[in-house]
Amino acid sequence: MNVVEVRKLWSVFRTDGVEACIHQDLDLTIAQGELLSIVGGSGSGKTVLLRQILGLEMPARGSVTVLGHPASELGQVGAASRVGMLFQQGALFSAFTVLENIAFPLRELQSLPEALVRDIAMVKLQMVGLDPSHAHKMPADLSGGMVKRVALARALVMDPPLLLLDEPTAGLDPDRSDAFCALLSSLHRELGLTVVMVTHDLDTIFQISTRVAVVADKRVIVAAPPQEVIAFPHPFVREFFLGGRGQRAQELLHPQPNKG
């Protein structure tokens, strides 16, 4: 079953009367249980594509279907049980504590008792690898990595089948970024989530994604497992994956026993 279907998508922005076309006839299909990385150059419209899937932008032409419904219908009551989103800066509510932030989507349902909501939020807090003692901190007192973890816990609090991530490892040091990838990978495996992420981080792409979609020339030029994408003949792919950094990161794909 396809979780996300993007058909002939056109994204057009108008600034000062000048139309800028970001996507032209973009097609993308994401099946259940995939961990898909969306890559592309700066300004190629990766985040816009993610926002289209979330229904935050309206397609100029074409259609975006998420879990069998048009994306524009996504932002209705109970949306948190269908899609979780991790924004690049976390987007935690600054007036709430960590625990209140995580519990927010559940509390908004207004029918589950407070004690149960708190228990669920505490479990999610620890699931993303945070210590219970952080529960009453304010978002302003958290480090960048902790903000991302709390935001992930909030995105997961209603166990949505689809999780979207915008640059999940940006701004994290390599250690934390690795830990975050391991966490994502284990959640993906254990919860059977479909994960879609926009990222620049080659390590992340090779380490955990099952499929890579490359956005260039205003459309998805290739969407395939990492090994096949590397072999795809396109200037952007060559530059992005086969440059010096790409070469080093690819070693993750074929771990050599003598290097451990």
Add this chain to the structure above:
Amino acid sequence: MDDSQPRLVFETTPEGQCAVLHGRWTAAHLAEPVHWAALQRVLNQPQPMAGACQWDLRALQHLDHSGAQLLWNAWGRRWPPSVQYRDGQRAILERVARFSVAPPPTRRTTAWGLLLQLGSGVFGAADHAVGALRLLGQLLLDLVQLLRAPAKGPWRDISGHLYRIGATALPITALVGFLIGVVLAYLMSQQLRQFGADAFIVNILGLSLIRELGPVLAAILIAGRSGSAITAQIGVMRVTEELDAMRVMGIAQGFRLVMPRAIAMAVAMPLLTVWTTLAALLGGMLASDVAMGLSPAYFVTALPKAVNIANLWLAMGKSAVFGVMIALIGCHYGLRVQPNTQSLGEGTTASVVTSITMVILVDALFAVLFKDVGL
């Protein structure tokens, strides 16, 4: 009854009591008020709950962490002797079992805590006073520097602020002033007519508007309009690290941020006061004409006799003081904003409240000090 409703059914089997779970035990389904009420009724029954009963989760369509948490709590947070589940369910239940802890206690307010709060409040107030004094001192030093080398002054900034604080405030101050003038004139005319003292409306309106209401009204409007803008502008610069960038480049914050705003305010406020007062007098004049038949010609000729010109100078003088004060308070709170958005909101609110309060306090001070001038 639809199929996905989360249900718990007790069945009697040859091996004893057996609790069978049906439907989708997910947050979204459990939170349906009807489903929740029905499930609560079953869970609250005095059943042989966790104890002697067998649990069968295999018929479940879906179990998520919320459902697992509900179940775990119903079990009294320990495994019942006999549970039958599928592999995925076991992983979720085990995770819930492992991570179910009470949240750390929130800090309670004690008498000692209140005392500490009071203390930190006092220190905070002292800190504010020191900060404001330092800002004022820095402004004076910067002004001396400007007088020494006028060519190096931030004139472009000053003219920009002058336009934004002064020129763009003209419509709103005129509107508010005009309406206040109309209202005052109507109220006064009702009272004065009882004594047959119609002509004194010129004295009352002239003196109160020129000496007090004009400056205070303009200052309160500008405190709300430009004081908040100053705090927000500088606060956003703190949040986005622009202030740090300026410091790294060796650009003095006082000279480039505070002084231009203070100078622009000091120039714009007296002019806005005159403008507001004029609008209010116009409103009063028209209202007196309509309500009492007092001709505008008489109003204009009687005004200079009724109100000493010293009142106008006093009004303009104190407006300049109000202006510098509003600018300094705005900058003070703006520079103290912490690099997070909540602090930005708090700072802006505090800035407006403080400047309006200070305007009224200082106005009272002026009234006492200059009680012999122009009356």
